[in-house]
Amino acid sequence: MTQEAASKLIEGATGAWEVVIGLEVHAQISSNAKLFSGASTEFGAEQNQNVSLVDAAMPGMLPVINKKCVEQAVRTGLGLKAQINLRSVFDRKNYFYPDLPQGYQISQYKHPIVGEGEVLIDLPGGEMKTVGIERLHMEQDAGKSVHDQHPSMSFVDLNRSGVALMEIVTKPDMRSSEEAQAFVRKLRAILRYLGTCDGNMEQGSMRADVNVSVRKPGDEFGTRCEIKNVNSIRFVGLAIEYEARRQIDLIEDGGTVDQETRLFDIKTGKTRSMRSKEEAHDYRYFPDPDLLPLVFSQEWVDEIAKDLPELPDEKRERFIREYALSPYDASVLVSEKAIASFYEEVAETSDPKAAANWVTGDFFGALNKAGLTIESSPVSAKQLSELIKLIQDGTISGRIAKEVFELMFDSGDDPAKIVEEKGLRQVTDTGAIEKAVDEVIAANPDKVEQVKEKPKMIGWFVGQVMKSTSGKANPQTVNELLAEKLGVSSDN
Amino acid sequence: MTDLTKLTLAEARDKLKAKEITSSELTGAYIKEMEGARALNAYVLETAEKAAEMAKASDARLQKGEGGPLEGIPLGIKDLFCTEGVRTTACSHILDGFTPTYESTVTSQLWRDGAVMLGKLNNDEFAMGSSNETSYYGAVTNPWKGKGEDKALVPGGSSGGSSAAVAARTALAATATDTGGSIRQPAAFTGTVGIKPTYGRCSRWGIVAFASSLDQAGPITRTVKDAAIMLKSMSGHDPKDSTSVNQPVPDFEKALTGDIKGLKVGIPREYRVEGMPEEIEKLWAQGIDWLKAAGAEIVDVSLPHTKYALPAYYIVAPAEASSNLARYDGVRYGLRVEGNDITDMYEKTRAAGFGAEVKRRVLIGTYVLSAGYYDAYYIKAQKIRTLIAQDFKQAYEKVDVLLTPTAPSDAFGIGEKTDDPLSMYLNDVFTVTVNLAGLPGISLPAGLSTRGLPLGLQLIGRAFDEETLLRTAGVLEEAAGFNAEPDAWWRA
Incomplete structure (x- = not known):
């Protein structure tokens, strides 16, 4: 075992344990309309405003596939370097729930649109690891039950009913909560680069079901528990940490892990049982007779592939090659599409290495301190680039530049203006x-x-x-x- | 019966165009007949006022020399078709008071072409039945009675209201649907013409679903020509139904040339079933002679998987139905019986809302889709379905059209088979194969049984070759010269 691998093990009373993690990430497809209806997908609309006759499952209503959603799923598959299935089938997953008007969810069961692929995750210390993708399939989201509006009744909001989701299933390739978190982070970055999901976990655009099991290194996989609907990267980490420890303690105390579905309680930081394997639904999957198999041509896939943007891994390689950045700096800069774009704009007209230092150093520091995102930064890429140029052409020194940057960040003013007004011009006379x-x-x-x-x-x-x-x-x-x-x- | 209700649809259409009669007169005569025939229980909702208004509007258009192909023609609409602002229940208690805010594609095309709506017609609950006895609104009585008998007979099903209304001249024509024979068998039992077009020919949008992969709309009429006229208006590609096929709609009426010289007519030997009454055998032989006399060539063919059709049908149809009917849960529309919690509400609502036959099929469907049974039942049934389609494909390499009886008996008595579902299901033995293969089929009256009841012959055509089907039917109709009529015992 390598030293890195050993460091991920969890110490128990009977020795070291290895945690095995697989994820099922539900990502809302960025599209104006729902998967099988023309209703809007806009977030934050008033309750039951974005509901078509199809979404409410009125008698005689029929689903019609939204081509845009298919295109987005294919684009995502390409971004995950996955096999694209030119023929896939929509199935019905049958169960009763008030927020599921049809009494079934249209999903893809046996024949998903995307097959095996892979994601390269970035670990602390510049280490990289490949996580296998098992499949990606499209499905409808359910509505939302609202329990706090009436003393004895529940209400149903169908705005989300029928919204297109991609379920992205990994292989059980992750071995620590850090790896799982790094995967979600990287997947989110890829989806955002592709423009196929906004990745806003707090709005529910992305959530994860986390499968956790433990074993002694080298043993067969242990019995897994599935933790449903974890909705932040931090909670993914906490849920895994808790669940792995729970399973280890259980086994070491002579018990066995039961295969079951669990919930992560954000208040207590614990997972609790939701339903056992015996209580699991029989979903009675069968091909949806209202929909023909989804078939498209390789030419169409090639068209989409042609329009694929540069993805984080390629961008990282290019940054190292073109800008002579360190692998670490390059990884940091490509971690978010917005950061990479910002950096490239700065580097375009200034020294790339200096630009990298400024962006990852003072700039990130100031953003973090102010609790701002790159989108809401008071300093634009153009301004930061101008500041670096002022250093390069000798107008100001590096030391003064830091002072100028702070003033820029506070005022939003251009660096040249600040230098003039404050008389900070470097003396070259x-x-x-x-x-x-x-x-x-x-x-x-x-x-x-x-x-x-x-x-x-x-x-x-x-x-x-x-x-x-x-x-x-x-x-x-x-x-x-x-x-x-x-x-x-x-x-x- | 007035003279106006003696006209065929084609005759009435021509007289309306020629301004010899008005739609208000014609519609008025039908309203009178409809209101006078309540003993038949063919209508579950009469819309006389709406009919009068629509007729008046038609007259205004006809007066100006305008109007569509069905301008001013009064029709009855099977209660499975959603009609905007007019109660639609599929004759189920669970859809109590449901009034759609939308119009089915098929009916909207009829109104577009100028037709007038007399009311909603009775049918077996959710179209599940072969006798129209499972309707929440009670059985429909066949206008026909056996010679010297007073026994009330069934009009066939599920489109029993449609067949009875047309036979009793309380509608000039009617819409119907056919999942396993629900247009053709009622037509055979009532001396009317019923055509089930190719799957995908008519849109299913807005028709309450029974079994999505089998359901198809079609007309019940007095003559083959009337059926051709109705079918043209009902047909056409609908982007709202993914299974509707984008094929041009021919002028079916023009196909009725009366010329079938050289046409190859197949006689499937497997349709000679054990225990079939001799009079049906004789009628079939008579049909063969008529076609021969008209210059057709008769060819013996084999459809070897026919005997598996009924069992396969009673797996596929209930499977789809069990899922299609999941939406009737008391949450959003129709009947709700309050319960202690959501599960209790579901159970009470569905227990009260569905009749025995619907419950039987939902149970069968749920069972055959369950884990552990799916492969043995559903998958096997789908394989049989493929084999049956192949049987037909091979037959059509040799012949252009097939001739069979429509049903294995004449109309039976109300209550005679209600305790024996299997014998009831046997009614569909000659018709289900056509639905399983997605082919067009037509039933036309060809003679009377020894009891003096109508008997039908069925023609089965190639996919999307309704023209050959109608042309052949026209020749048979001419040869049979069926002009018997039931005594109007029901008239109030």
Whole structure:
């Protein structure tokens, strides 16, 4: 076992345990209309406003597939480097629930639209790992039961009824909560790059069912529990941590894990049983006779493939290649489409490496501190690029630039304007700098003696000159003049 | 019976166009007949006022020399068709008071072409039955009675209201639906013409679903020509029904050339079933002679999987029905019987809302789709379905059309088979194969039984070749010269 693998194990009373995780991620397809009806999918509409006759399952209503949703599923499949099935079948999954008007969910069971694929996840320390995708299928979302409007009755909101979802099922390839979280993060990034799902977990656009089991390293897979509807990346981590520990304690206390469906309680941070295997529904899947098998051509898939945007992994490679970035910086910059775009805009007109340092350093720091996202940043990519250019052309020093950046972040003003108004322009006038150098040398004869013995002390002189010029002197000029006047080499 | 109700649809249409009669007169005569025939229980909802208004509007158009192909023609509509603003219940208690806000595609096309609605016609509950005895609104009585008998007979089913209304001249023509024989068998029992077109020829949108892969709308009329006229208006591709086929709709009336010289007519030997009354055998032989005399060539063919059709049908149809009827749950519309909780409400509502035959089929359907039984029943039935379709395909390599009896007996008495579902199901033995293969089939009256009751012959055609079917039917109709009429015992 490698050291990394060993570090993911969980220590129990009887030794180390390995946790095995597979995910089923439900991602809402970005589309204007629902999967089988023309009703709007807009989030936040008034209750039961986005409901067609089909969504309410009125007698005699029939589903008609929304081509846009199929295109989005194919695009996603391509983004997951997965097999695209030119023929797939919609099945009915039968069960009774008030928020399921038809009494069945139209889903894809035996013949999904997308088959096996893979996702490369980024782990701390720049490590990468491949997680296998088992399949992706399309299905309808259900409505929502509302229990807090009446003392004894429940209400039903059908706005989500019939909204298109992609269920993306992984292979049981993850071995820690960090890996599972990294997978969700990466999957979300891919979907956002593709524009096939907005990935807004807090609005319910993405949620995950988490399958967790534990085993002694090298043993067969243990019995798994499925934790339903986990709706944030943080909760995915917490649910796995709790569930793995629960299963280990259970087994070590002589018990066995029962295959069951569990819920993660965000208040207690614990999972609890929802229904056992025996209570599991018999969904009576069968092909939906209202819909013909979904068939499309390879040419159509090729058309979609042609329009596929550059995805995080390719972008990362390109950043390393084109901008000479470190793998770590490149990974950070491509983690979100918005960040990558921002970075590229900055790097386009300034030094790419400096741009990477600024974006991942001061810029992220300031955003985090202010609790802002990149979309709501007060500093635009163009402004940040201009700031870097001011450093490059010697208008300001790096030290002053940090000060300018803070002022930009507070005011939203252009860097040039701030530099002018505050008089922060770097002094490159050799005469002025020479005057300051001469003054420092004259005022410190003892140090002048010492620097002859120890040339590194030139740094002290530089500091003094910068101080006396309020940091505006060009450091290189200062260095050169000091070296010349003190008779030491400047390149130490 | 007035003279106006003696006209065929084609005759009435021509007289209306020629302004010899008005739709108000014609419709008025039918309203009078409809109101005078309540003893038949053919109508579950009379819409006399609406009919009068529609007739008046038709007259205005006809007066200006305008109007569609069915302008001013009064029709009865099977209660399975959703009609905007007019109660539609599929003759089930569970749809109590349901008034659609939408119009089925088929009926909207009839209104587009100028037809007038007399009311909603009785049918077996959710079209499940072969005698119209399972209707929540009670049985329909066949206008025909045996010679010297007073026994009330069934009009066939499920479109028993449609067949009885047309036979009793309380509608000039009627819409019907056929899942396993529900147009053709009632037509045979009442001396009327009924055509089930190719699956996909008529839109299913807005028709309360029984078994989606088998359901097809069609007309019941007095003559083959009337059937051709009705079918043209009812047919056509509908983007709202994914199973509707985008095929041009021919002018079916023009197909009635009376010329079938050289036509190859197949006689499937497997349709000579054990225990079939001799008079049916004789009628079949008579039909063969008529076609021969008209210049057709008779060819013996084999449809070897015929005997598996009925069992396969009674797996596929209930399976789809069990899922299609899940939407009737008391949550959104129709009947609700309050319960202690949601499950209790479901159980009480569905127990009270569905009749015995519907419950039987929902149970059968649920059973055959259950885990562990699905492969043995549903999958096997689907395989049989494929084999049956292949049987027909092979037969049509040799012949153009098939001739068979429509039903294995003449009309039976009300209550005679209600305790014996299997003997009831046997009524569909000659008709279900056609639905399983998705082919067009027509029944026309060809003679009287020894009891003096109508008997029908069935023609089965190639997919989307209703023209050959109608042309052949026209020749048989001419040869049979069926002009018997029931005594109007029901007249109030």
